[in-house]
Amino acid sequence: MGRLSQGAVPRRVCILRLSALGDCANVVPAIRTLQAARPDIQITWIINKAEAGLVADIPGVECLVYDKRGGRAAIADLKRQLAGRRFDALLDMHASWRANRISLLVKADRRIGFDARRARDGQRLFVRERISAVESRHVVDGFLAFADMLGASDPVMDWRVPIADADRARAAELLGDESREILFISPCSSHTRRNWLADRYAAAADHAVRAHGLRAVLVGGPSDLERRMGADIEAAMSSAATNLIGQTNLKQLLALFEHGRVLVTPDSGPAHMANATDITTISLHAATDPRRSGAYRSRAFCVDYFAEAAARYRNATPDKLKWGTRIEDDAGVMGLIPVEAVTDRIDQAMAGARA
Template sequence: MKRILVFQTAFIGDLVLVSSLVKSVAKTYGDSKVFLVCKKGYESIYEGFEYLEGVIPYDKKGIRKFASRLESMNFNVVFSPHRSHRTSVLLFLSKIPLRVGFDNAGFSFLYNCRVKYRQGIHEVERNAELFTAVNPGAVVDLQPELFVSEKEKNCIKEKFSINFPFAVIAPGSVWPTKRWLPEYFASVGRYLMKEKGLVPVIVGSRADVPVAEEVFNRIPFAVNTAGKTSLRDLMALIAGSSVVITNDSSPAHFASAFKRPVVAVFGPTVKEFGFYPLGEKAKVAEIPLYCRPCGIHGGKRCREGHFKCMKDLKPEMVFPLIDEVLK
């Protein structure tokens, strides 16, 4: 029986997208045990995920100690979409016989199978190529997938007294330039309520509370859950929603994993980076500008000083996309 490890300790969105790689490996090797290493604090994302034997949290401290732990678990192969120098060293020290990583990873020479990191394709496709590099002809499943129970959906609705069809609005992002304007999100909230009969439910982490409150202050008929939910609660809200309106951030990928209609607002980033929402009812709102993209993660401030990628992307441009995904 093979023991297989998938290593992804990056952002939440990256962790959601790696679910398709885990599925592909598990489906191909039905008699194998597949484990996932993720950043400590994110392991709850994979609760109830049938394709995993276990999730191993890592706090990114003590490389040698953690490598020894992985060595003791006797893995045969590790697939690593994570491209940091730390990860390459850790996995080399773990002495896993077959280590598969991207050719542009830091210290990529420490992998004994290096796969070309291709631009212009979706991240789930790139991740799949790590697998097919050592399993030519393998059938891969590119659909991200996570699990949330009906009990969890009902509990979160009960917690916030949500007894009506609702839309999720996610106005936050770690990167300030990735945040669409709060007044624009509020306009979308009014549109959802008036035209679609959907109550806006604002979501976000504790760090997102200030921007969430800016939105809520403009649409007090909304439900503001920002800073009051766990990761599982957030997942349950998205899984139970009618549509998700979000920046280029993790809620877009959660929406893909739960096959929910989604409109993602892209400003400094572009679809070509490979991190857009997937699905038949997934749309990206963006406008062409000479300065786009300005970085794969956005930034703290607009380099050009005008922030047109977000300011000129008016709510009226997003309304038709909402109509399309809700057909």
């Protein structure tokens, strides 16, 4: 089917994207694009419980929350919420067997899925249309192609989500009255083999403090792994760091980033959340391809050792690998990234180049 004109953007649209945090953050520009093309559009988003904490209060968006830990009861609850409803279009932005099952609960006149490069887990059997092939490898451009399929062809590159005054106040309280510019380090991804090494984070932080007078602040979730990583980074640093790991929710973390100059992080949710702020994000890639999942607004600052990982672990070049390939064989993958590659990026950011 050919692309519709902008005037034909449908009113009732259902988005299916359950997870992960970074991917859900990267759906937001597609939502902004649809809303700009049709201000009275009604968007319903089926999303996991954890990720809803970031986006559930976007104006004009209704989130139907699915708790993946709820088993059959969670499916039954979602079925009740969707009963008697019909949408003009389903944008199936999640290619997985679980999402396939959930998509069957959605009644829609048009059912749109990924192009052949991005689709997997049999998604093509659950949709009737597919987005056009997108030259860019990046997930953001893939999501924007869904909006384009509905006639919204002028991208709105806006990742912002509402942040309550109380969350901003909490961020300011945690940071205190310190006046130095801030280097944030969010050291962990949900995929542990995407994480860089604690002693290297420490060396990069020490460089930022010594060379640029930055304040090093560690952030992250409350898991034992993240807390251990934070403690290990602190122990390896020769300068002092402020450790806020486990002390913020998602909105408070975003509010912290509003105060920052530079963020260093692996391919992780915070790397993509930070697109909503003016911070320069240095995302670290050896396990994943930054052309697909680099921090979009800071792509020029990505540290890219994916080609080295592809050569060592797959005997291939990145272009020979299937789109979306992850090289998470062992901890040595991220060890391919030297400290100097990250400190060089910090120097570039501090020299005045912005994301």
